[in-house]
Amino acid sequence: MYELSLNGMSVAEFLANYWQKKPLLIKGGFTDFQDPIEPEELAGLAMEDSIESRLVTNHNNDWQAYHGPFEDFSLLTERNSTLLVQAVDHWHPDSAALLEPFRFIPNWRIDDLMISYSTPGGGVGPHLDQYDVFIIQGMGKRHWRVGLPNPTLKEFAQNKSLLQVEQFEACIDEVLQPGDILYIPPGHPHEGYAVENALNYSVGFRAANQRDLLSNFADYLIDNEAGKLRYSDANLTERPSCGELLNAEASAIAELMIAAIHNQQEFKHWLGKNMSTPKHDMDLCPLDEPFDVEELADILSDDVELCRAGGTRAIYQRLDEQQLLLSVNGENYSLPSSELHNVKLLCDNTELSSDQFENSQNWLEFVQTLATLINEGIFYFPE
Secondary structure (H helix, E strand, O other), X not given: OOOOOEOOEOHHHHHHHOOOOOOEEEOOOOOOOOOOOOHHHHHHHOOOOOOOEEEEEEEOOEEEEEEOOOOXXXXXXXXXXXXXXXXXXXXXXXXXXXXXXXXXOOHHHEEEEEEEEEOOOOOOOOEOOOOOEEEEEOOOOEEEXXXXXXXXXXXXXEEOOEEEEOOOOEEEEEEEOOOXXXXXXXXXXXXXXXXXXXXXXXXXXXXXXXXXXXHHHHHHHHHOOOOOOOOOOOOOOOOOOOOOOOHHHHHHHXXXXXXXXXXXXXXXXXXXXXXXXXXXXXXXXXXXXXXOHHHHHHHHOOOOEEEEOOOOOEEEEEOOOOEEEEEEOOEEEEEEHHHHHHHHHHHHOOEEEHHHOOOOOOHHHHHHHHHHHHHOOOEEOOO
16 A cells, blocks of 8 residues: 655645645655556556557657557657556556545545656656646656746647647756655646656546536436426516517526526436546446345355445435435435445445444445445455
């Protein structure tokens, strides 16, 4: 297990002073860091159809980006090239362990673990991200520059899939060693280039914009045949111009739309479904012979270990004093509030033992939900 050190700060101090505020270089964030994956293993993942990967090259300032899957790695030259693989935590359990030290950020905000392998001079150029990221230095060394937000910085496309910014003044300019970590908030320009063959691990966080949230919520209403309340104007009076849409009418339409969001039942069910849906494919193995409730309850009566599949997104909400909403990988499960302890265990831990569960009056209802999750391969008993 990796233990995170934040330059002597507590988590509370880091959140108060740096999170979404300013970048931070964390020297020796992981002591005696050991890479969980080899470059050859990363290349093997980049050959899979279901795994998103890119290869970026920069030869004589000619930036090119290629999308996987890759049949060979002739483009990964001895200099100025980078292989990037998304959501490695979904497919490589040892690498997924790198997410655990950062779970002081809520589950619903964590996106995935991206891993890159670069040859000397390799990188993706100066750019901006609209999300928070912790970049962990693995094998080798990488030179990083990070700047402060600057609205005058111009963005431009090197090609269709590589957006960069012009050069910027750096507030951090350092060569990272294995175990060093760089925290970069949204909107801060940054660039990193390998000094020698290097592995980097990027723990990224979700930050949806209004457009995507509203569009997704509208899709949810359509799919669930909700949001059917119509505009009405029973108090309409005669007016001198039939072409004018009055401010009061515009406000009434806005209130009608907002009322759909204020419907807590619909909104929280959509929120759980949306925020727990993985962005990338997962490596799940559904059971050939599913457990039934009685069989699983009997197994859980012994002290058995239970693991959560890499990339699983598990969150819960309190609907009211009686009901919880557990959301796992885009599916919602309603459970009584008496199961809060057990639901917390599923959401807060990637590994747990069955003796941690509380056998409450609604135990079989909880076991039914857990059976569904185990049968789908989302939770499993390790061999």
